[in-house]
Amino acid sequence: xxxxxxxxxxxxxxxxxxxxxxxxxxxxxxxxxxxxxxxxxxxxxxxxxxxxxxxxxxxxxxxxx
Numbered sequence: 001x002x003x004x005x006x007x008x009x010x011x012x013x014x015x016x017x018x019x020x021x022x023x024x025x026x027x028x029x030x031x032x033x034x035x036x037x038x039x040x041x042x043x044x045x046x047x048x049x050x051x052x053x054x055x056x057x058x059x060x061x062x063x064x065x
Contacts, residue, residue, distance in 0.1 A: 010061035014050065022050040022058050022065075 014022050026044040033041060050058055058065075 004063050006064060007061040010058065011065075014058060014062065014065075016062070016065040022055065023047040024050050 014024055016022050025047055028036075029041065029044045
């Protein structure tokens with residue numbers, strides 16, 4: 001059998017917390033920031049948790065996490 005490998009792109013984007021939840025960075029904060037409101041940019045700060053409906057995909061991409 002071939003080895004199971006972690007998707008390195010996923011490993012760079014997600015971190016598994018000690019409780020088992022997965023944190024991710026916010027999207028829409030990289031460029032074209034001049035037309036976005038200050039309130040919108042403020043709410044995009046920090047990390048958020050991956051939704052429960054996407055946890056199966058994360059588990060497939062990161063089998064050892």
